[in-house]
Amino acid sequence: MDIVEKSNFIDKAVTKTKKNELNWRTLTQNDVLKPLPDEENPLIHRLSKDPLSIKDSYIADFNTGSLLLLVFISTTARALTSPPTGCTLSLRIQDEKSKYCIEIANSSINAFNASDLIRLYNLIDKDSSSLNALIDDFLNS
Amino acid sequence: MSWSTFGRIADILSVISFLLSLGIFRRIYIKAETQKTTYAEERDTLLAHLIALQKNIWDDGLTSAKIQDTLQTKMFEYQMKYFFISSPRCIFHAFRCTHLLKNGIEPSNTAKIRNDINFLIARLSKKE
Numbered sequence: 001m002d003i004v005e006k007s008n009f010i011d012k013a014v015t016k017t018k019k020n021e022l023n024w025r026t027l028t029q030n031d032v033l034k035p036l037p038d039e040e041n042p043l044i045h046r047l048s049k050d051p052l053s054i055k056d057s058y059i060a061d062f063n064t065g066s067l068l069l070l071v072f073i074s075t076t077a078r079a080l081t082s083p084p085t086g087c088t089l090s091l092r093i094q095d096e097k098s099k100y101c102i103e104i105a106n107s108s109i110n111a112f113n114a115s116d117l118i119r120l121y122n123l124i125d126k127d128s129s130s131l132n133a134l135i136d137d138f139l140n141s
Numbered sequence: 142m143s144w145s146t147f148g149r150i151a152d153i154l155s156v157i158s159f160l161l162s163l164g165i166f167r168r169i170y171i172k173a174e175t176q177k178t179t180y181a182e183e184r185d186t187l188l189a190h191l192i193a194l195q196k197n198i199w200d201d202g203l204t205s206a207k208i209q210d211t212l213q214t215k216m217f218e219y220q221m222k223y224f225f226i227s228s229p230r231c232i233f234h235a236f237r238c239t240h241l242l243k244n245g246i247e248p249s250n251t252a253k254i255r256n257d258i259n260f261l262i263a264r265l266s267k268k269e
Contacts, residue, residue: 014201018201084190084193085190085211085214107189111185111186111188111189114185114186114189114193115188115189115190115192115193115196116193117193118189118190118193118194119192119193119196119197119201122193122194122197122201122203122208122211123197123201123203125207126203126205126207126208
Protein backbone atom coordinates (compact mmCIF):
# COMPACT_ATOMS: atom_id res chain seq x y z
CA MET A 1 0.00 0.00 0.00
CA ASP A 2 1.45 3.37 -0.95
CA ILE A 3 1.03 6.62 0.98
CA VAL A 4 -1.89 7.85 -1.15
CA GLU A 5 -3.79 4.57 -0.71
CA LYS A 6 -3.18 4.66 3.04
CA SER A 7 -4.38 8.24 3.23
CA ASN A 8 -7.49 7.35 1.19
CA PHE A 9 -8.15 4.39 3.45
CA ILE A 10 -8.06 6.54 6.59
CA ASP A 11 -10.25 9.19 4.93
CA LYS A 12 -12.76 6.49 4.02
CA ALA A 13 -12.72 5.16 7.57
CA VAL A 14 -13.40 8.68 8.88
CA THR A 15 -16.23 9.21 6.38
CA LYS A 16 -17.84 5.84 7.15
CA THR A 17 -17.53 6.47 10.87
CA LYS A 18 -19.22 9.86 10.52
CA LYS A 19 -22.04 8.27 8.51
CA ASN A 20 -22.36 5.48 11.11
CA GLU A 21 -21.58 2.91 8.43
CA LEU A 22 -18.92 1.42 10.68
CA ASN A 23 -20.11 0.25 14.05
CA TRP A 24 -17.09 0.56 16.28
CA ARG A 25 -17.11 -1.26 19.59
CA THR A 26 -14.56 -1.70 22.33
CA LEU A 27 -12.19 -4.58 21.87
CA THR A 28 -12.66 -7.52 24.23
CA GLN A 29 -10.49 -10.43 25.26
CA ASN A 30 -12.68 -12.69 23.07
CA ASP A 31 -11.86 -10.84 19.83
CA VAL A 32 -9.29 -12.55 17.65
CA LEU A 33 -6.32 -10.31 16.90
CA LYS A 34 -4.18 -11.55 14.06
CA PRO A 35 -0.50 -10.61 14.20
CA LEU A 36 1.43 -8.43 11.79
CA PRO A 37 3.93 -10.41 9.71
CA ASP A 38 6.86 -8.99 11.71
CA GLU A 39 5.18 -9.87 14.99
CA GLU A 40 5.90 -13.53 14.28
CA ASN A 41 9.30 -12.87 15.74
CA PRO A 42 8.45 -12.46 19.44
CA LEU A 43 11.78 -10.79 20.24
CA ILE A 44 11.25 -7.94 17.76
CA HIS A 45 7.65 -7.63 18.87
CA ARG A 46 8.49 -7.38 22.56
CA LEU A 47 11.33 -4.92 22.05
CA SER A 48 9.57 -2.55 19.69
CA LYS A 49 6.07 -2.19 21.07
CA ASP A 50 4.31 -0.86 24.12
CA PRO A 51 1.63 -3.19 25.45
CA LEU A 52 -1.80 -3.14 23.87
CA SER A 53 -4.53 -1.44 25.87
CA ILE A 54 -7.56 -3.60 25.14
CA LYS A 55 -10.08 -1.39 26.93
CA ASP A 56 -9.03 1.66 24.85
CA SER A 57 -8.93 -0.15 21.49
CA TYR A 58 -11.80 -0.47 19.03
CA ILE A 59 -12.98 -2.94 16.41
CA ALA A 60 -15.54 -2.61 13.61
CA ASP A 61 -16.82 -5.37 11.38
CA PHE A 62 -16.69 -4.78 7.65
CA ASN A 63 -17.81 -7.37 5.11
CA THR A 64 -15.80 -10.54 5.75
CA GLY A 65 -13.24 -8.88 7.99
CA SER A 66 -12.78 -6.20 10.55
CA LEU A 67 -11.02 -2.90 11.06
CA LEU A 68 -9.05 -2.40 14.23
CA LEU A 69 -7.93 0.81 15.88
CA LEU A 70 -5.45 -0.38 18.45
CA VAL A 71 -4.01 1.69 21.28
CA PHE A 72 -0.56 0.92 22.66
CA ILE A 73 0.41 2.62 25.92
CA SER A 74 3.57 2.14 27.91
CA THR A 75 2.96 0.75 31.38
CA THR A 76 4.54 3.81 33.00
CA ALA A 77 2.34 6.27 31.08
CA ARG A 78 -0.86 4.26 31.48
CA ALA A 79 -1.91 5.89 34.76
CA LEU A 80 -0.98 9.41 33.65
CA THR A 81 -2.46 9.74 30.17
CA SER A 82 -5.71 9.06 28.44
CA PRO A 83 -5.80 8.14 24.76
CA PRO A 84 -5.21 9.48 22.19
CA THR A 85 -2.61 11.49 24.14
CA GLY A 86 0.63 9.74 25.06
CA CYS A 87 -0.02 6.54 23.13
CA THR A 88 0.58 4.91 19.77
CA LEU A 89 -2.41 4.35 17.49
CA SER A 90 -2.43 1.62 14.88
CA LEU A 91 -5.13 1.14 12.24
CA ARG A 92 -5.27 -2.44 10.96
CA ILE A 93 -7.47 -4.66 8.85
CA GLN A 94 -7.89 -8.42 9.07
CA ASP A 95 -10.22 -11.11 7.81
CA GLU A 96 -11.01 -14.71 8.62
CA LYS A 97 -8.96 -16.32 5.85
CA SER A 98 -5.61 -14.58 6.08
CA LYS A 99 -2.94 -15.55 8.57
CA TYR A 100 -1.84 -11.98 9.27
CA CYS A 101 -3.44 -8.58 9.55
CA ILE A 102 -2.27 -5.52 7.59
CA GLU A 103 -1.29 -2.29 9.28
CA ILE A 104 -2.70 0.64 7.35
CA ALA A 105 -1.14 3.37 9.49
CA ASN A 106 0.74 3.84 12.70
CA SER A 107 0.90 7.16 14.55
CA SER A 108 4.49 6.64 15.67
CA ILE A 109 5.77 6.15 12.13
CA ASN A 110 4.22 8.99 10.16
CA ALA A 111 3.21 12.38 11.63
CA PHE A 112 0.79 13.04 8.77
CA ASN A 113 -1.05 9.79 9.45
CA ALA A 114 -0.88 10.49 13.18
CA SER A 115 -3.23 13.47 12.94
CA ASP A 116 -5.73 11.44 10.90
CA LEU A 117 -5.58 8.54 13.34
CA ILE A 118 -6.11 10.87 16.31
CA ARG A 119 -9.04 12.43 14.46
CA LEU A 120 -10.52 8.98 13.84
CA TYR A 121 -9.99 7.98 17.46
CA ASN A 122 -11.73 11.14 18.73
CA LEU A 123 -14.64 10.45 16.38
CA ILE A 124 -15.02 6.88 17.60
CA ASP A 125 -14.46 7.77 21.22
CA LYS A 126 -17.06 10.57 21.28
CA ASP A 127 -19.90 8.21 21.98
CA SER A 128 -21.02 4.69 21.40
CA SER A 129 -22.82 4.11 18.11
CA SER A 130 -24.57 1.10 19.64
CA LEU A 131 -25.96 3.34 22.38
CA ASN A 132 -27.16 5.84 19.77
CA ALA A 133 -28.93 3.00 17.94
CA LEU A 134 -30.49 1.92 21.23
CA ILE A 135 -31.69 5.48 21.89
CA ASP A 136 -33.18 5.64 18.36
CA ASP A 137 -34.89 2.28 18.92
CA PHE A 138 -36.26 3.49 22.24
CA LEU A 139 -37.57 6.73 20.77
CA ASN A 140 -39.17 4.86 17.85
CA SER A 141 -40.70 2.14 20.03
CA MET B 142 24.77 60.95 55.22
CA SER B 143 27.00 62.55 52.66
CA TRP B 144 26.61 62.38 48.88
CA SER B 145 29.68 60.18 48.63
CA THR B 146 28.02 57.51 50.84
CA PHE B 147 24.90 57.64 48.63
CA GLY B 148 27.13 57.27 45.62
CA ARG B 149 28.81 54.17 47.09
CA ILE B 150 25.45 52.57 47.94
CA ALA B 151 24.26 53.27 44.40
CA ASP B 152 27.45 51.70 43.01
CA ILE B 153 26.97 48.55 45.12
CA LEU B 154 23.28 48.29 44.14
CA SER B 155 24.11 48.68 40.46
CA VAL B 156 26.70 45.88 40.70
CA ILE B 157 24.18 43.65 42.52
CA SER B 158 21.46 44.38 39.95
CA PHE B 159 23.94 43.72 37.12
CA LEU B 160 24.83 40.33 38.64
CA LEU B 161 21.13 39.54 39.16
CA SER B 162 20.40 40.44 35.54
CA LEU B 163 23.21 38.16 34.39
CA GLY B 164 21.74 35.31 36.48
CA ILE B 165 18.26 35.91 35.08
CA PHE B 166 19.52 36.08 31.49
CA ARG B 167 21.54 32.91 32.03
CA ARG B 168 18.47 31.07 33.34
CA ILE B 169 16.37 32.30 30.41
CA TYR B 170 19.09 31.18 28.00
CA ILE B 171 19.23 27.68 29.60
CA LYS B 172 15.42 27.41 29.51
CA ALA B 173 15.34 28.50 25.88
CA GLU B 174 17.95 25.90 24.97
CA THR B 175 15.95 23.19 26.79
CA GLN B 176 12.77 24.31 25.02
CA LYS B 177 14.52 24.17 21.63
CA THR B 178 15.43 20.54 22.32
CA THR B 179 11.87 19.76 23.44
CA TYR B 180 10.54 21.49 20.32
CA ALA B 181 12.73 19.36 18.06
CA GLU B 182 11.61 16.16 19.80
CA GLU B 183 7.92 16.79 20.50
CA ARG B 184 6.84 19.26 17.80
CA ASP B 185 5.35 16.55 15.56
CA THR B 186 3.18 15.09 18.33
CA LEU B 187 1.64 18.43 19.34
CA LEU B 188 1.17 19.36 15.68
CA ALA B 189 -0.65 16.07 14.97
CA HIS B 190 -2.97 16.62 17.94
CA LEU B 191 -3.78 20.21 16.94
CA ILE B 192 -4.50 19.25 13.31
CA ALA B 193 -6.71 16.38 14.51
CA LEU B 194 -8.61 18.64 16.91
CA GLN B 195 -9.00 21.30 14.22
CA LYS B 196 -10.61 18.73 11.88
CA ASN B 197 -12.69 17.22 14.70
CA ILE B 198 -14.13 20.60 15.66
CA TRP B 199 -14.67 22.23 12.28
CA ASP B 200 -15.03 19.32 9.86
CA ASP B 201 -16.68 16.75 12.11
CA GLY B 202 -18.67 19.10 14.34
CA LEU B 203 -17.30 17.70 17.60
CA THR B 204 -17.48 20.30 20.35
CA SER B 205 -17.90 18.02 23.35
CA ALA B 206 -16.43 19.01 26.70
CA LYS B 207 -13.74 16.36 26.27
CA ILE B 208 -12.62 17.76 22.91
CA GLN B 209 -12.57 21.32 24.26
CA ASP B 210 -10.65 20.21 27.35
CA THR B 211 -8.12 18.43 25.17
CA LEU B 212 -7.70 21.53 23.00
CA GLN B 213 -7.24 23.71 26.07
CA THR B 214 -4.70 21.25 27.50
CA LYS B 215 -2.75 21.32 24.25
CA MET B 216 -2.73 25.14 24.31
CA PHE B 217 -1.41 25.13 27.88
CA GLU B 218 1.14 22.55 26.80
CA TYR B 219 2.29 24.90 24.03
CA GLN B 220 2.58 27.83 26.44
CA MET B 221 4.56 25.88 29.02
CA LYS B 222 6.84 24.05 26.64
CA TYR B 223 7.68 26.77 24.15
CA PHE B 224 7.19 30.13 25.89
CA PHE B 225 10.84 31.22 25.72
CA ILE B 226 11.30 30.33 22.06
CA SER B 227 7.99 31.79 20.88
CA SER B 228 7.55 35.13 19.19
CA PRO B 229 5.15 37.68 20.77
CA ARG B 230 2.66 36.78 18.03
CA CYS B 231 2.71 33.09 18.97
CA ILE B 232 2.32 33.93 22.66
CA PHE B 233 -0.60 36.23 21.83
CA HIS B 234 -2.43 33.51 19.86
CA ALA B 235 -1.77 30.80 22.46
CA PHE B 236 -2.95 32.96 25.37
CA ARG B 237 -5.95 34.38 23.52
CA CYS B 238 -7.05 30.87 22.55
CA THR B 239 -6.92 29.58 26.14
CA HIS B 240 -8.76 32.72 27.28
CA LEU B 241 -11.51 32.23 24.67
CA LEU B 242 -11.80 28.53 25.49
CA LYS B 243 -12.77 29.41 29.08
CA ASN B 244 -16.25 30.17 27.73
CA GLY B 245 -16.26 27.18 25.40
CA ILE B 246 -16.51 27.19 21.61
CA GLU B 247 -19.45 29.39 20.69
CA PRO B 248 -20.54 31.09 17.46
CA SER B 249 -19.26 34.42 18.81
CA ASN B 250 -15.67 33.26 19.34
CA THR B 251 -15.32 30.52 16.70
CA ALA B 252 -13.53 32.70 14.14
CA LYS B 253 -10.92 33.87 16.66
CA ILE B 254 -10.26 30.39 18.07
CA ARG B 255 -9.95 29.04 14.56
CA ASN B 256 -7.53 31.80 13.67
CA ASP B 257 -5.42 31.05 16.79
CA ILE B 258 -5.25 27.33 16.08
CA ASN B 259 -4.42 27.92 12.41
CA PHE B 260 -1.57 30.21 13.43
CA LEU B 261 -0.14 27.74 15.94
CA ILE B 262 -0.40 24.88 13.45
CA ALA B 263 1.54 27.00 10.97
CA ARG B 264 4.12 27.79 13.67
CA LEU B 265 4.52 24.16 14.66
CA SER B 266 4.88 23.17 11.01
CA LYS B 267 8.11 25.15 10.96
CA LYS B 268 11.21 23.32 12.12
CA GLU B 269 13.25 25.39 14.59
